Amino acid sequence: MPGFVNLRGMGCDQVRGFEVVLGDGHTVHCSAEVRPDLYRALKGGGSNFGVVTTFYLQTYPLLKTQYTVSLYKPDDYANIIEASVATHKEMETDAQAAYFTNVHRDFVAIGQLYADTPEEEPKVFEPFRKLESMMAPVVPKTDGTLSTLAQAIGHRPPKGKRTIFTISTKVDTDLYLAIHQIWQDITATLPPSSDGTDLHYTIQPVTASAARAGRDNGTGGNALGLQEVSQNWCVFTLEYSRDGDDAVHQAAMDRLYEQVKAAAEERSLLLDFVCPTFADKRQDVLRGFGEENVGLIKEVAAKYDGEGVFQKLQYGGFLVRDL
Known part of the structure; x- marks a missing residue:
């Protein structure tokens, strides 16, 4: 993240x-x-x-952090996506804020992260507070540090297999809704969650200031070629446990990749950058720089x-x- x-x-x-x-x-x-x-x-x-x-x-100096992670009903995805986009726009004027929206079949996990420990709720997260579909907090609001934050939200993949890819796009509600529909259609072709199969995706917001920060901090910049625009490093992960399912699951991920990429291209919202951390081995990471x-x-x-x-x-x- x-x-x-x-x-x-x-x-x-x-x-x-x-x-x-x-x-x-x-x-x-x-x-x-x-x-x-x-x-x-x-x-x-x-x-x-x-x-x-x-x-x-x-x-x-030690960075204080305030964070919470809550679960929301997956059928409220349209409002959740709108809240995610609205929060991303607010982040452009509040560099202390960060969030992630992690979408599964049975729930949506939203993490709200703030680089301070204010007494009042940060205004930037107001779109999430207005959602009425919260089921339960899994990490209650905590005043901590980057270390305790990493421990709280660290994802330990289940035993089994996984395949992953990422696509970077500009921020757009209609595109996110289209991606969600593609994800739903592909997910419907896979075994159920009870079978140990979990195809999920994560909206990871990055603001224009992230590219500027790397350029202006006196270290001479980097080789990543980040554009100074608001962007989403969307990560798609398929985790499964049954042996013999590799070809079927990889084919599903291939379809998902092609359809998501096409949806972003059709709207002129696809970015060249591919984050190496989340890339599939077949993705052309270096050319994206x-x-x-x-x-x-x-x-x-x-x-x-x-x-x-x-x-x-x-x-x-x-x-x-x-x-």
């Missing part, structure tokens, strides 16, 4: 330096001042350049790994060799 990226940018934007073992066995340091090309490429470019053995991270960053990643890989060690010896992982 992107979390509080609107405050300070992506996790990679908090790295002030790397120690890297190159393909020839040498260890080098890189930062905004030393080998800045390698430094920038490592912030998004994956395992194309070397083995990172040390990260030098920017630290900040944009032509300029692809050029940087290729040049840096050729410069620091001239023998192509990390292209030849790795099984996969969004590599330059696949471009």
Whole structure:
């Protein structure tokens, strides 16, 4: 989950330096001042350049956080989607706010996260407070820290198998409703929840300020190519337990991907960026960073790994060799 990226940018934007073992066995340091090309490429470019053995991270004062997670009735999805979009728009003027909307067949989980512990309810979450379909809070309102937040909302996948992909889009209620209908149609073709099958998706809002934060925090930017627009990194996850279902379930996910992508393209709302954390191995992650960053990643890989060690010896992982 992107979390509080609107405050300070992506996790990679908090790295002030790397120690890297190159393909020839040498260890080098890189930062905004030393080998800045390698430094920038490592912030998004994956395992194309070397083995990172040390990260030098920017630290900040302990961040207080207030959070709650509640379950809502799934048949209220239209109002839930409208509330999600409205809250996302409010987040553009309140960088302390974050949320996620996680849609399952039997419930919708909404997490409201705030980078402070105010006594009054943050105004940004008012659209969620107006919903009348809440069933129960699973994490009551808590004043904590990023550490306790991570423990509270950490998802532990059930035993079994899972497949995942992500698509980035601009924010639009009609598109979200169309995606929900596609998800419902595909879900109807799968075994029931009682069989251990759970196809769910998560709306993950990212504001324009997240891209600006990474650019303006003095670390020289990253190689992700984020557009400075409000966007949703929508993640689709299929978890299942029965052996022998791989082909059927992967086919369902393939249909879901193609139909969701087409729905976003038809409305001119699809973004090129594909978040590596949630991407399927077949998704073209590096090209989604944009032509300029692809050029940087290729040049840096050729410069620091001239023998192509990390292209030849790795099984996969969004590599330059696949471009």
